[in-house]
Amino acid sequence: MFTLCIELYSYRRQQNPILFTKPKVTVHVTTVTVRLKRRSFLPCISKEELPPYYQPWMDITLRIPELVHSHELRSHINKMPLLSSKFLQKHRELRLAHLALSMMTMGYVWQEGENDTVEVLPCSLAVPCWEVSQRLGLPPILTHADGVLANWRKKDPEGNLELLVRLPGGDSVQGFFLVTLLVELAGVPAVRSIPTVINGVKCGDSEAVARALEDISQSVQDMTDAIKLMQVYVDPSVFYGIMRIYLSGWKDNPCMPKGLIYEGVQTEPLEYSGGSAAQSSLLHCFDELLGIKHEAKNGDFLTRMRSYMPPAHKQLIQDISLQPSLRNFVQQQANEQLNQAFQVCVTKLLAFRSYHINVVSRFITVPAARARQLRNQSRDLEEAMISRAPSALEERGTGGSGIMTFLKSVRDQTKIAFLSETSNNMNL
Numbered sequence: 001m002f003t004l005c006i007e008l009y010s011y012r013r014q015q016n017p018i019l020f021t022k023p024k025v026t027v028h029v030t031t032v033t034v035r036l037k038r039r040s041f042l043p044c045i046s047k048e049e050l051p052p053y054y055q056p057w058m059d060i061t062l063r064i065p066e067l068v069h070s071h072e073l074r075s076h077i078n079k080m081p082l083l084s085s086k087f088l089q090k091h092r093e094l095r096l097a098h099l100a101l102s103m104m105t106m107g108y109v110w111q112e113g114e115n116d117t118v119e120v121l122p123c124s125l126a127v128p129c130w131e132v133s134q135r136l137g138l139p140p141i142l143t144h145a146d147g148v149l150a151n152w153r154k155k156d157p158e159g160n161l162e163l164l165v166r167l168p169g170g171d172s173v174q175g176f177f178l179v180t181l182l183v184e185l186a187g188v189p190a191v192r193s194i195p196t197v198i199n200g201v202k203c204g205d206s207e208a209v210a211r212a213l214e215d216i217s218q219s220v221q222d223m224t225d226a227i228k229l230m231q232v233y234v235d236p237s238v239f240y241g242i243m244r245i246y247l248s249g250w251k252d253n254p255c256m257p258k259g260l261i262y263e264g265v266q267t268e269p270l271e272y273s274g275g276s277a278a279q280s281s282l283l284h285c286f287d288e289l290l291g292i293k294h295e296a297k298n299g300d301f302l303t304r305m306r307s308y309m310p311p312a313h314k315q316l317i318q319d320i321s322l323q324p325s326l327r328n329f330v331q332q333q334a335n336e337q338l339n340q341a342f343q344v345c346v347t348k349l350l351a352f353r354s355y356h357i358n359v360v361s362r363f364i365t366v367p368a369a370r371a372r373q374l375r376n377q378s379r380d381l382e383e384a385m386i387s388r389a390p391s392a393l394e395e396r397g398t399g400g401s402g403i404m405t406f407l408k409s410v411r412d413q414t415k416i417a418f419l420s421e422t423s424n425n426m427n428l
C-alpha cells in the first residue's frame, strides 16, 4: 500500500473564501481554506515561536525592506551578535530561523544591486544560516520552502493571510509570495489523490484510478486559476525592477561569478541557485506520476532543484518515481473512461505550463525588453525602476535557467505524455 510519507493538511472547499485583501479591493476566489495538521507541506509559523534569545535576528529580519532602502542592512548585520543555533529545537523554530536567516542573506548580498555585491557573508549570519540549513537539509539560501511555504500566517479569523517576512517591493512582494502560496494550496487535493492512483494501479482498479485522475485534473485547473491572480496583485515593473534581484542566487549568475564565502564555515566560495517555484514539489510529483520525462539539460536543472526542497518532499517525489508506470497501466487497460481521465490530466498540466509561460512573459520578458530600450533615457518613475533592473538576469531565471528555451521545452515534453491514439482527437 502506497501512503504519503509526509502528513499533508486537510482542507475544505468553500464557495467564496476571502483569501487576502488588497487596498480597496477584496478578492473572492473559489479555492481553498486550510485547517493545518502539525507537520505539513505548509508549516503554519508565527513570529512568536523563536525563543527570545534570537530577538536580534528578528529585529533585523522584520525591518529588511526599510533597512535596504536606507542602505543600512549590511551595517546592522555586521554588528549582529554571533548566536548559537543550539536553542532551536522544534521543526517550526528551525523553519522560521531558516526563513529569517536566508531573507537577511538575500538583503545583505543584494542591498546595493548587481554592481556592488559582496564576496563574503559575515560569520554572525553565515554560521547560524549554515548550521540551521544542515539540520533541515536545506541549502543556506532563500528557497521556495522559505519564502512561500513557511512565510505566512492567518491575519484574522476570516482566513485572510499575510507574510511573516518581506523583501523590498511593498504590496507586490506580499502578492507574489501569497499568490504562489495559493497555487500550492490549490495543488493539495492533487497530491492527496496520488496514493489513490498508485494503489489503484497496483490493484488493477481502473475506476478508482480514473476518479483520482479526475480529482487531480480539477486541482491542476484550480492551480491555473490561482496563478491568474498574479496579475491582480503583482506589478510587473516592481517585480522586475525591484523584487527579482532579491530572489537571485550566486550560481550561474554573472554578477557573482565566484559565488559567496560563508565566513566561519568554509574559506572557499560556495555557489547556490536563487529561490524559484521550480523548487515546488507539485509539478515534480505530477511529472513523475504521469511519466513526463524532460530533456537531459532541463532534467538536470529540475533534478538539481530538488535539492532545494525539504528532504521529505524530495523523498515523496522519489517514492512516486519508483512506482509501477501509470501510463503503461492506462494503455494496457484500454478503458475509455480511464484513457479520457489520463488525457485530461495531461491537458490540464499542459495548460498550467502554458499559462505560466504567459506569466513569465508578462513579468520578465516584456519588462526586460522595456529595460533594454530605456536604460539610458529613463523618464518617469516606473521607467526608472525598470531600467535599474539587473541586466545580468534578463535572460536567466532566479533559479539560473535560460528562461524561455527551458520553459518551452518543459512544456513540450509534457505534450509527449499524451497517449498517441487520442492526442489527434484533442487537437493539440
Ligand code: HEM
Pocket: 179, 180, 183, 184, 227, 230, 234, 239, 275, 276, 277, 278, 279, 280, 283, 353, 356, 359, 360, 363, 364, 396, 397, 398, 399, 400, 401, 402, 403, 406, 407, 410, 411
Ligand atoms: C511572477 C510570477 C512568476 C515568474 C516570473 C516565474 C518565473 C519562472 C522562471 C524564470 C522559471 C525558470 C526556472 C528558474 O530559473 O527560476 C520558472 C520555473 C518554474 N515555475 Fe515559475 N514563475 C512565477 C510564478 C510561478 C508560480 C506561482 C508557480 C507555481 C507553483 C511557478 C512554478 C514554476 C515551476 C514548476 C517551474 C519549473 C518549470 C516547470 O516545471 O514547468 N511559477 N518560473
